[in-house]
Amino acid sequence: MKILALMQHRPDRSPGQRFRFEHYMEYLQEQGWEICFSNLLNGKDDKYFYSKANYFRKAFIALKSLFVRWKDLRRAKNFDIVFVYREAYMLGTTYFERKIAKKGIPLVFDFDDSIWLNDTSEGNKNLAWLKKPEKTAEICKVATMVMVGNEYLANYARQFSKNVVVVPTTIDTNYHKKENIAKQSETICIGWTGTTTTMKHFELIMPVFVKLKERFGDKISYRVITNRIVEGYPVDVEMLIWNKNREIEDLQYFDIGIMPLPDDEWSKGKCGFKGLQCMALSMPVVMSPVGVNVDIVEDGKNGYLAETEEEWLEKLSILIESENLRIEIGKKARKSIEEEYSVEVWKIRFDELLKTLLSKNRNEK
Numbered sequence: 001m002k003i004l005a006l007m008q009h010r011p012d013r014s015p016g017q018r019f020r021f022e023h024y025m026e027y028l029q030e031q032g033w034e035i036c037f038s039n040l041l042n043g044k045d046d047k048y049f050y051s052k053a054n055y056f057r058k059a060f061i062a063l064k065s066l067f068v069r070w071k072d073l074r075r076a077k078n079f080d081i082v083f084v085y086r087e088a089y090m091l092g093t094t095y096f097e098r099k100i101a102k103k104g105i106p107l108v109f110d111f112d113d114s115i116w117l118n119d120t121s122e123g124n125k126n127l128a129w130l131k132k133p134e135k136t137a138e139i140c141k142v143a144t145m146v147m148v149g150n151e152y153l154a155n156y157a158r159q160f161s162k163n164v165v166v167v168p169t170t171i172d173t174n175y176h177k178k179e180n181i182a183k184q185s186e187t188i189c190i191g192w193t194g195t196t197t198t199m200k201h202f203e204l205i206m207p208v209f210v211k212l213k214e215r216f217g218d219k220i221s222y223r224v225i226t227n228r229i230v231e232g233y234p235v236d237v238e239m240l241i242w243n244k245n246r247e248i249e250d251l252q253y254f255d256i257g258i259m260p261l262p263d264d265e266w267s268k269g270k271c272g273f274k275g276l277q278c279m280a281l282s283m284p285v286v287m288s289p290v291g292v293n294v295d296i297v298e299d300g301k302n303g304y305l306a307e308t309e310e311e312w313l314e315k316l317s318i319l320i321e322s323e324n325l326r327i328e329i330g331k332k333a334r335k336s337i338e339e340e341y342s343v344e345v346w347k348i349r350f351d352e353l354l355k356t357l358l359s360k361n362r363n364e365k
Helices: 015-020 020-028 043-049 057-080 096-102 122-130 134-143 150-157 196-218 244-252 273-280 307-322 323-340 343-364
Strands: 002-009 034-041 081-085 107-111 145-148 164-166 190-194 221-225 238-241 256-259 286-287
Touching: 002 015, 015 020, 015 081, 015 256, 015 273, 020 034, 020 343, 034 043, 034 057, 034 343, 043 057, 057 096, 081 343, 096 107, 096 134, 107 134, 122 273, 145 150, 145 343, 150 164, 190 196, 190 273, 190 307, 196 221, 196 307, 221 244, 256 273, 256 307, 273 286, 273 323, 286 307, 307 323
Parallel strands: 002 034, 002 081, 081 107, 107 145, 145 164, 190 221, 190 256, 221 238, 256 286
Antiparallel strands: none
16 A cells, blocks of 8 residues: 655655644554655755745745646656645646546545635735635546545535545654753743744734733743744844754643634635644643634633733633643643544554545445
8 A cells, every 4th residue: 555645845844744644654554554755855855945035946945846746746657546635736836636536546635724724924925816726626626535634624615525534633652752851941931933924923912921921921931833033023033043953841830821813705714733732742722712623611710811912812721820820720731632533543543544545446446
């Protein structure tokens, strides 16, 4: 049983890839699957692809990526399943997905955002016209199975496909687990992690950060783990560049994790990853009640939901003031992840979905 996995980024680079497919790979291989991972961007490409301008370099990357996918298309017949995360190619064409489908090879299309909406990275705003986000519907139509991260995404995909399954974004609880670390500061740290593309979400509650600092002073601190340093905030924010080798240690420095979101169509498609990571580390979280977040968090039990600035200020203050509450909520958060959002719970189901798809395809031939 062989899978050709078409991804944009190299392994361990993209959170979406890691927590939608990559961390199932070891288990799938144990169950008899051979996996060929084909990515378009390498480390050097990243530097240019998401920066402003550098149009000649970006054109070269796009051309190079075409050759990679043409090679994949030629060898696709040697695989039992082709798995596509978000899109086979970064521009507006569905050529590769359509060609694979015409070959009769089962095509699994997976996505975990409202990618049918135009949400281009800051460095590529001028090239947004090349994206064609509506191609998501076209890929759904030709896919044998559409795999999505929540019901909101599923409702969209069901307009175009009869075979839509919900597989939540999951956490490897053997990797994401709380360990005893010596904090360099006794401050209560409020933390957020994400890329500069989503930094605008962190900044949504900046007025709350200012008020908390006025109320608690040096008792609290703020930490952000991201891919690029951002400065100029009205409060001190410690910025760390994300590093796979110290990812868990850096996250564990948080005492409270946050996931603010605007209540818009793009955010409704989010799969709660930032919150899930923190909860797996036995950490209390405060999250916006948008999309799947209301399914993940039971307000006041395994975390908190906050919509208005007043609610954010109130619920963060409650957690800042009580260490016992932080510990209690954190334990319940971890339990929720273990029972509902862990790789251990979902890996068997993931394997079964692929094997059922493969068996059905073989029987139809």
